Amino acid sequence: MSRIFVVVWFSKAFVVPALALIVISGLLAMTLLRTSFEATSSLADAVCGKVIAIDPGHGGTDPGAIGRGGLTEKDLVLDIAKRLAALMNRVAIYTVLTREGDRTLAGGQDADIAYWKREDLDKRIEAARNAHADLFISIHANSFPEPMWSGAQTFYHSKSGDSKHLASAIQEQVVARLGPNLRKIKPGDSYYILRTATMPAVIVEVGFLSNPREEAMLGDPDYRQRMAEAIFHGTVEYLVEKYRSEKSARESHLKPPGEAATGGGSLKTTDLTLRAEEGEMILYFGGPTNFDDSLMPEIRKAPGDYSRADLRRKAICIVRELISGPAGESVLSPTIPKGTSLRDLWITPDGVAHVDFSSGLSKNHWGGSRSEELTVYSIVNSLTELPDIKKVQILIEGRKGSTIAGHIILDTPLGRDEGLIEARK
Ligand SMILES: [Zn+2]
Known part of the structure; x- marks a missing residue:
């Protein structure tokens, strides 16, 4: 003082x-x-x-x-x-x-x-x-x-x-x-x-x-x-x-410029002309170069009888594929650190998917606010590709309000963020 x-x-x-x-x-x-x-x-x-x-x-x-x-x-x-x-x-x-x-x-x-x-x-x-x-x-x-x-x-x-x-x-x-x-x-x-x-x-x-x-x-x-x-x-x-x-x-007796509303014009997945066919899923991973630090989609053929699975099974499948990282030949970067596992996943009637990860998600994360944001929204955006999932609540070891790298507090279900997705045409 x-x-x-x-x-x-x-x-x-x-x-x-x-x-x-x-x-x-x-x-x-x-x-x-x-x-x-x-x-x-x-x-x-x-x-x-x-x-x-x-x-x-x-x-x-x-x-x-x-x-x-x-x-x-x-x-x-x-x-x-x-x-x-x-x-x-x-x-x-x-x-x-x-x-x-x-x-x-x-x-x-x-x-x-x-x-x-x-x-x-x-x-x-x-x-x-x-x-x-x-x-x-x-x-x-x-x-x-x-x-x-x-x-x-x-x-x-x-x-x-x-x-x-x-x-x-x-x-x-x-x-x-x-x-x-x-x-x-x-x-x-x-x-x-x-x-x-x-x-x-x-x-x-x-x-x-x-x-x-x-x-x-x-x-x-x-x-x-x-x-x-x-x-x-x-x-x-x-x-x-x-x-x-x-x-x-x-x-000039004018009002000072107020808080300018920014944003808008956010990209819709449809702008990417990406659409998952029957038995396919859209996963989001980190961009491939120094200046593509956004999320980029990868369409992947889902394993097994994905197309006939119920919503929960589909969501579990998506999270498991996200954890496994980009495809072998892909130039994209992983968003989920090694040593992370899915503990549980359930979907409430309001369309919120609750995804419970092991502590590896935060303990093994590489840190940094932007990479934390990409991790969070790779999960949220991939899951909300399923039309019946509106929002995603991420939990760590069963707990709400946790954090992965200390910049984002996971205290509330998160909606999709299209602004983080990079368009590659
Ligand atoms: Zn920091």
Whole structure:
């Protein structure tokens, strides 16, 4: 608490000299030049006094993803978060770190992360809300089953125009400063942090620990500093842009742009001209290349008397085939980790398939929020190809509200997400 007090006192006492210093030192010269920002006082208004919650993912007994060289997500994201906070404090932006040490935020801890992760994530949002944070920036690292995947990527919530604009500004800076990187921003509506945050929130995945080259770069303090600078400059760009648009809206007596509704235009499976014939099933696996990190369909001939089986038997068959992974000659990536088994599956009259997996689904998962999302929706989308299954509730060891890799809490039945499916024509 004393740390926050010092920052507040500092900014109140030195706000004018501090802002003069910004301009003199040219710390934000790039921002100023690129946005043709007219008045220095406006820049001050845009950033000064803003409160930003910085959330280093994982911590304590939850290491997050782990690189082959041993670098852990929890350590590297904490380091980047602290560097980012230092940069922001220098321009009189207040910061709140959701954790400052190697710890989780949940109280009494079960041995199994799935049982306390939700409380941990809730406390991160609570810390941001208590501090009246204007923005929430969660920092993570990614990991995929194949080492070739690389590139930092920012995720937003599709219901929040501000979240999308912030993600876009950060991604632009990350690409410009640390490229080459062809990754674009993506919606991550199922991530618990993004769907429960009460302020515009983004998740910055700073790179892939499963890629040896990127793990080595993330292990370098200079690279982490440049990553923090990229996130910082992107955030400032966003704040300045938002201030400008609100100011011009005020001046022209127009209402400021509201939360832009995004989304729409999502792909239907029928657009893929894919249709399972009698005795066939459509399964979803991970894309084949670095830039196809979406779900891609595979039509597979079902074993045995699938076409005559009842709904439950069909669903069990689909899950078993998903667990077995893409076909031998396929270039697609598996979404279910090895050592996972199906414990039980039942379908309630409301069309919800309850699928109970063994703990291998979370214990053996490679980590990373995007790969967790692909795992979840490979199951949901494959099962909802059956017309009588509307939603899917995933359970782990019989338990609802679990998590596979700590970013998505499985507390509610999930509907199909067509937006995650890549069209290959
Ligand atoms: Zn993570």
